[in-house]
Amino acid sequence: xxxxxxxxxxxxxxxxxxxxxxxxxxxxxxxxxxxxxxxxxxxxxxxxxxxxxxxxxxxxxxxxxxxxxxxxxxxxxxxxxxxxxxxxxxxxxxxxxxxxxxxxxxxxxxxxxxxx
Amino acid sequence: xxxxxxxxxxxxxxxxxxxxxxxxxxxxxxxxxxxxxxxxxxxxxxxxxxxxxxxxxxxxxxxxxxxxxxxxxxxxxxxxxxxxxxxxxxxxxxxxxxxxxxxxxxxxxx
Numbered sequence: 001x002x003x004x005x006x007x008x009x010x011x012x013x014x015x016x017x018x019x020x021x022x023x024x025x026x027x028x029x030x031x032x033x034x035x036x037x038x039x040x041x042x043x044x045x046x047x048x049x050x051x052x053x054x055x056x057x058x059x060x061x062x063x064x065x066x067x068x069x070x071x072x073x074x075x076x077x078x079x080x081x082x083x084x085x086x087x088x089x090x091x092x093x094x095x096x097x098x099x100x101x102x103x104x105x106x107x108x109x110x111x112x113x114x115x116x
Numbered sequence: 117x118x119x120x121x122x123x124x125x126x127x128x129x130x131x132x133x134x135x136x137x138x139x140x141x142x143x144x145x146x147x148x149x150x151x152x153x154x155x156x157x158x159x160x161x162x163x164x165x166x167x168x169x170x171x172x173x174x175x176x177x178x179x180x181x182x183x184x185x186x187x188x189x190x191x192x193x194x195x196x197x198x199x200x201x202x203x204x205x206x207x208x209x210x211x212x213x214x215x216x217x218x219x220x221x222x223x224x225x226x
Contacts, residue, residue: 032212043203043218044160093159095214104150105205105214107159 003027006094006108013084014116021079021111023094029074030096034105035067038091050077084115117142120206122217130225133194137220139204140186149180150205151189154219160203163189194224 003026011019023033031052036044048069049057056069068080077096081088093110097103122139129135141149149167152160164171166178166187177190187204201219208215 034214036216044216046213046215049213091157104162104165105160107161110157110159112157 004030004094004096004106004108006111008111009109010112010114012114012116015085016083019081019084019113021081021092021094021113023077023079023096023108025075025096025106028096028098030077030098031074033071033077033094033096035069035077035079036093036095038093038110044093047079052077081113084113086115089113089115119143119215120204120217122204122220124218124220126221126223128223128225129194131194131196133224134190134192135194135222136191137189137202137204137222138186139188139217139220140184141204141206141215142185143206143209144182144185145209146185146206147209148207149187151176151178151187152203152205152216154201154203156201160216163202191222194222196224196226198222199224 005024033050035047050071052071071077094108095105151163154160166180170179175192179188203219204217
């Protein structure tokens, strides 16, 4: 089946630094990828929809200048958390689907970000 | 109003029990429906898609009721390994967004 690779799995960084997370679709092309954030004991919250070759679409309340998304190719989307602060500590997960109706989402394995 | 609403639980059941989860969605034009299972700090994994005609996979049965805008998941003969959080997922009408419910936590006890 389709595979989505996400890395790094764990990141610990100092407050004020930027962190980049990569999401790759390994055996299919994904014109659209999704970025989610999940705080402990809460559900996945859609942050933004990443569109290849165009600007990402951000959900209400998500700062686009804080969470930079780049989808430069059909197999790679990146999320950069800029000037990270402790409140940005969370589980970030990407997903993609081949774009066919009723096709499921394929998830990356997630990135646990801890900002000290 | 949230796109998808789910009872967060937890549901604490003994092994062998039958347990059912429901999930409601707000947009009648929603396109596709899924149940995912998520273990702690892991990515969600697809459990099954949900169709109007209902579908069954072993001990799991999923049902979609478009008129009432809810989907359900029934687990029969619960196993310890079924302990997880179950997420219902609904796609937008144009299939370009996936909305997750808050998840229902299931604890199966010996």
